[in-house]
Amino acid sequence: MSIKGKAYIAGAFEHPTRLAENKSTAVLHAECAKGALEDAGLSIEDVDGYFCAGDAPGGALSMVDYLGLNVRHVDSTDTGGSSYIVHVSHAAQAIAAGKCDVALITMAGRPRAAGRNGVKPKAASPNIPDVPFEVPFGPTAVNEYAMAAKRHMHEYGTTSEQLAWVKVAASHHAQYNPNARLQDVVNVDDVLHSPMISDPLHRLDCCVVSDGGGAVVVVSPEIAKSLKRPLVRVMGAGESPKGQMGGKDDFTYTGAVWSGRRAFDEAGVTPSDIKYASVYDSFTITVVMQLEDLGFCEKGEGGKFVSDGNLISGVGKLPINTDGGGLNNNHPTSRGGMTKVIEAVRQLRGEAHPKVQVKDCDIAMAHGTGGGLASRHGSATLIMERV
Amino acid sequence: MAATYQPRTMAKPEVYPEHEAYWDAAAEGKLLVKRCEACGEYHHYPRMFCPYCMSEKTKWEETKGTGTIYTYSVMRRGASPYAIAYVTLDEGPSMMTNIVDCDWDEIYIGQKVKTVFKQSGSQDDPGPYVPCFTPL
Numbered sequence: 001m002s003i004k005g006k007a008y009i010a011g012a013f014e015h016p017t018r019l020a021e022n023k024s025t026a027v028l029h030a031e032c033a034k035g036a037l038e039d040a041g042l043s044i045e046d047v048d049g050y051f052c053a054g055d056a057p058g059g060a061l062s063m064v065d066y067l068g069l070n071v072r073h074v075d076s077t078d079t080g081g082s083s084y085i086v087h088v089s090h091a092a093q094a095i096a097a098g099k100c101d102v103a104l105i106t107m108a109g110r111p112r113a114a115g116r117n118g119v120k121p122k123a124a125s126p127n128i129p130d131v132p133f134e135v136p137f138g139p140t141a142v143n144e145y146a147m148a149a150k151r152h153m154h155e156y157g158t159t160s161e162q163l164a165w166v167k168v169a170a171s172h173h174a175q176y177n178p179n180a181r182l183q184d185v186v187n188v189d190d191v192l193h194s195p196m197i198s199d200p201l202h203r204l205d206c207c208v209v210s211d212g213g214g215a216v217v218v219v220s221p222e223i224a225k226s227l228k229r230p231l232v233r234v235m236g237a238g239e240s241p242k243g244q245m246g247g248k249d250d251f252t253y254t255g256a257v258w259s260g261r262r263a264f265d266e267a268g269v270t271p272s273d274i275k276y277a278s279v280y281d282s283f284t285i286t287v288v289m290q291l292e293d294l295g296f297c298e299k300g301e302g303g304k305f306v307s308d309g310n311l312i313s314g315v316g317k318l319p320i321n322t323d324g325g326g327l328n329n330n331h332p333t334s335r336g337g338m339t340k341v342i343e344a345v346r347q348l349r350g351e352a353h354p355k356v357q358v359k360d361c362d363i364a365m366a367h368g369t370g371g372g373l374a375s376r377h378g379s380a381t382l383i384m385e386r387v
Numbered sequence: 388m389a390a391t392y393q394p395r396t397m398a399k400p401e402v403y404p405e406h407e408a409y410w411d412a413a414a415e416g417k418l419l420v421k422r423c424e425a426c427g428e429y430h431h432y433p434r435m436f437c438p439y440c441m442s443e444k445t446k447w448e449e450t451k452g453t454g455t456i457y458t459y460s461v462m463r464r465g466a467s468p469y470a471i472a473y474v475t476l477d478e479g480p481s482m483m484t485n486i487v488d489c490d491w492d493e494i495y496i497g498q499k500v501k502t503v504f505k506q507s508g509s510q511d512d513p514g515p516y517v518p519c520f521t522p523l
Binding site for chain 1: 517
């Protein structure tokens with residue numbers, strides 16, 4: 001069964017906060033749920049399916065109870081930051097199978113208020129099979145992506161200057177987003193002269209740490225057509241976990257090689273049909289590798305592809321992350337997938353900032369990679385169209 | 388910028404029952420890997436079930452303790468800097484590790500390295516020895 005055309009994204013809401021000192025995580029989830037339902041023109045009573053991931057306090061059971069939902073379908077799939085892209089796909093599947101008609105997906109958190117950041121080593125969580133063989137060595141988000149970057153540079157000649165262009169593009173977009181965590185336009189030299197965090201990644205190669213969240217509402221075709229919002233239809237999706245493969249690691253590619261192919265096949269389109277792409281920018285290298293793996297350029301050519309403003313809306317061939325992305329706008333609770341879906345929906349509706357709105361944006365992608373590039377990650381790809 | 392190895396407190400690994408032989412060997416300066424008798428493949432991190440064929444016929448084998456750096460990054464933020472890396476063992480599998488007892492400005496991908504075991508935990512709360520690597 002294909003999900004093509006079986007579901008629509010009717011509501012999308014990005015929480016405006018980037019620092020939530022006086023709000024609990026549960027409140028942030030509720031505010032996001034309310035915002036997305038209002039955007040769709042629906043109410044909480046209409047929701048009959050609920051989706052959340054590891055950021056939801058108490059999981060689906062606590063959140064369903066807390067939000068006062070009466071649902072007949074729940075799904076708490078967690079693939080790290082890409083979870084919410086997966087959730088849209090799973091919601092479309094559930095709607096296509098008649099398991100629900102109005103699916104609410106929420107995500108929110110407050111790592112910034114809690115003083116957490118990506119450079120602290122991961123805690124030694126019990127019972128996880130891989131942890132004893134990794135935690136003594138201090139893996140963190142940034143050094144895992146740095147190791148992938150270092151190997152990519154070694155094999156393909158990718159340079160720090162090329163990676164910096166991803167940040168430059170993000171900053172160009174973020175200047176028009178009043179909610180963006182960072183709004184100053186930077187150039188390649190600014191990136192290269194920012195402090196080295198974990199070589200070869202500088203501070204400006206890393207996404208922001210921010211509080212907040214977002215929500216989307218996925219509905220059946222009948223309900224979508226009864227609402228007053230522009231119609232954003234789900235065309236295809238793919239999801240792919242990738243790990244260490246028992247020690248046969250290759251950190252120069254991501255699960256996007258599989259999730260992208262599945263999504264393009266289901267949607268019946270190719271990379272050249274994509275007018276706008278949200279591409280998870282946890283770090284600059286993440287974008288370079290994913291664009292290669294999704295087929296926007298040849299493997300190893302990603303550095304060249306992102307250079308010279310090619311990702312800047314109105315300038316380059318492939319505008320990405322026109323909200324400023326995780327690098328500049330928002331990376332709520334260190335999970336970037338939700339904001340990726342939201343900005344793609346804005347572009348398809350024609351509701352992005354006029355300075356970054358892509359002309360005739362009829363087909364868009366949201367793609368994410370959650371977890372660690374140099375251990376285990378989950379890639380997810382979603383293709384949508386405006387009808 | 389500090390580029391030379393400095394001792395640091397490494398988090399203690401949890402010892403699961405199926406890994407006791409691994410940690411016992413590490414305490415004696417030996418690095419074990421698992422090899423599957425059914426399909427012949429080596430794997431790491433070690434499992435009771437082979438990740439390639441799900442066979443339970445996995446056996447410990449002592450490695451030569453040598454390999455090459457697959458990738459690395461010198462983590463300069465935090466309490467003390469360290470070089471996290473993946474080393475590809477001469478037997479085949481790659482493993483996460485730290486590069487120690489050297490000048491990190493001198494290390495490179497493809498460099499030959501050998502095991503050096505460091506004790507995890509602190510003086511007051513010592514943990515198992517864990518396999519790190521240093522240039523040959």
